[in-house]
Amino acid sequence: MTTTSTRPHELPVQELERVTIRFAGDSGDGMQLTGMQFTRTAAVFGNDVSTFPDYPAEIRAPAGSLPGVSGFQISFSSTDIHTPGDQPDVLVAMNPAALKANIGDLPAGGALIVNSDAFTPTNLAKAGYETNPLADGSLKAYTVFEIPITTLNARALEGLEMTNKQIDLTKNFFALGLMFWLYERSMEPTLRWIDEKFAKRPVIAEANKRALKAGYAFGETTEIFHTHYRVAPAHLPPGTYRNITGNEATALGFLVASKKADRPLFYASYPITPASDILHQLSGYKTFGVKSFQAEDEIAAMGAAIGAAYGGLLGLTGTSGPGLALKSEAINLAVMTELPVVIVDVQRAGPSTGMPTKTEQGDLLQALFGRNGESPLPVVAPATPAECFDLAFEAARIALRHMTPVIYLSDAFLATGAEPWRIPDLDSLPSIAVPNATDPATFQPYARDPETLARPWAVPGTPGLEHRIGGLEKADITGNVSYDPENHHRMTLLRAEKVARVANDIPALETYGVDEGELLILGWGSTYGALRSAVERLLAEGQSVAHAHLRYLNPFPANTGDVLRRYRRVLIPELNLGQLLMLIRARYLVDAEGYHRVRGKPFRISEIHERAEQILAGR
């Protein structure tokens, strides 16, 4: 820790390795926007960042109510970080409901910044407070900064032709400006963004800029803060970086895959939280020749993607768990006709409608087994927002090379969370192009590649290859309809073997930590950050522990069994009730144990750490 004085007010600057801020307010208060602007600014500065947007499904829940609270947590650091932080160091609460919903996560001594103007009797009652927490001493464990944000902000905007309501809508920028001052951030990226965003509404642009600057100036001139903080840039691998969410990375991954496959991308989807952003994004890529199609329902989206794949395009559909359930019959048509399509499932808390904006890993078994008959298909899952790009590319590669539908399992946390992404060099990515069948002399619809068992891709428009396919069982080689008992048995085995052979075409499972020893923590999907951070902590404490994270859920990497057997105990934490656990135990006869939480939230590092310590202590 160093102390310098660079400010006119000679306030001391404290150097911190990592800071976690949570912005919380009404869902109409613009907390997501505020959080995203802070994230961009920190990312551009060179910090490692990790975010956790947490918002209600209602677009505008009743103002001031507990269900209407929207939060955005960002962790930024001068070192490599994997999660948005277990607990915030600073909580910004724009009203009593936001305070009530979030105060439990703020550790003792944490900084609490509240908009004191919002603590009216009405708002306190809406949040269920019988007494004002700012006055009753219940917050004395925290460092509380009461700031009349609404009043100060309104004063800064005086003279602009705006309604009171419009003025009130800008107060989040006051809070943002204050945070920028506190953490020595430039306002420039956000000022630029405001100018672009409100180019056609100069009054609104001016108002937001004034609000931002007023917040910053308040920090600079007021004496309520006795210090401000600096988080230096992180030491990430060399390259050009940008900030990216999982859904953005997913869309880009498939776009690049289509380029590298030399086939246009066709995306069919039905709006569903939290996957809709992928539809929005790909619909904007018309200049890349992307054909996007908003279907009448989930089934139609799946059917259209298969139709496009049958026509020789890279066929893609995206959904969340309830939509995956609806698509299952059509996915099986792709299994039977052995056509390459990718199904994106951005998982959310279930069952049924569940909690649409909250994260969960409940669809793994649905992805593997939620279809009639023996219906094998490859399943992949990215571990971080940036990795969504790589796994989307992988999903497309596997689908095309092995002529099979592939399910890509993201989740709400990955989809909306953000982190720095090293922009890949397009030339360094391999071609994933596969040829169409063209030779009528040798063509058989269900002849197979000897290595992968993929069948030929004969697209309509190819002279001499006219043939018929469909959902009825196919005769081996010819593809004619067949009810022959031995043929059905053979084809069932062939389909299974085809998918099993994908294991020859994917990287081995890697471990981080000790090569063999007491405890392996095995995970998949968005829990990566918490598991990795917990293992880093345990290793620093000298424990015999390792972390392995599966990106390929079907088939598993070929060395998975070997990895599992190098450790005395295996812990599989999941945001479900033990789905990977069931697969691992069944497949490898390893006495793994699970750790399950389904709260609609990511794991905290501390709970994984604690469970691991218990296991290592023989409990």
Add this chain to the structure above:
Amino acid sequence: MTNPTTPAPLSPENAAVIKLTRKDFASDQEVRWCPGCGDYSILAQTQKTMPEFGVPKENIVFISGIGCSGRLPYYMNTYGFHTIHGRAPTLATGLKAARPELMVWVITGDGDALSIGGNHVLHAMRKNVDIKLIMFNNRIYGLTKGQASPTSEFGKVTKSTPAGTIDHPVSPLSVALAAEATFVARSVDTHTEHLQGTLERAGFHRGSVFVEVLQNCNIFNDGAYREFTDREVREDRMLVLEHGQPMIFGKDRDKGIRLRGLHPEVVQLGHGITEEDLVVHDEKAEDPYLAFMLSRMWWPEFPVPVGVLRNIERPTHDQLMVDQIAAEIARRGAGDLEALLASGDTWVVK
């Protein structure tokens, strides 16, 4: 790969160049419908019609759902896809959007199109997807051995409705019109010449086609249309629609359809009533009221209309998709992938 955006030639002139015959469109698969099924005739007329379009057979795709009709693609020597129940329009929509140059036919039945697949028919029609949907209407579930369908008449006794169905039937053509199909027609399996002519017109239409073929299931619903389709009575009990012509029918062409207010009525020509008093068919009318009226007419109150009820032009879904992409590229230039990846705020770590 190439992704041609201009549809292949579709013209009688081109047909003379390509010179395909009915036999070229018969596959090597043995046809397996019940002997006497109306589907045989529909298949035959379909195979006979195909050479007329001037489309190479590799550019023709037949996509079907589930039901007896679903087998038709196996018997066509074109590309074919026998999909799942009710979903054929979805695959056809995806295929046509992906490959606008293909000629895509959807083969479906009353259960497939109007029950399990009703939603997809609605949207394929309103989007004016350039697909030719042919619905075999036998007013029964045949492949599952005889349950009531959405077009079964009220009170019909079937295996699933032993005391008679309590469900009011839908008129397929009313549904197609309400769904904004741009080509809506009806024909009959055994009226081979009329059926062939209807399929031909359907094939040349650009946009969403809905053709209802009244088809006899001789096993589970034999004689469903006999009362008005039999040779001896059909001229008196059916109305053959012709664009621009007054609605006249009858063996002696002595009966017609006149409008009384908003309602049609059957009139006998003569005794002061002349052709001038009759409704003139206009399949190109911008508003669909006349077509809708025709879609409600049924024996014995009225002669059953066959022919083209509606035939209008509207930009097709696939063409609009292609145009929109072209317009965006013209406006903003072809996409630069490297620039896209590096868009937004970036920073360099050394």
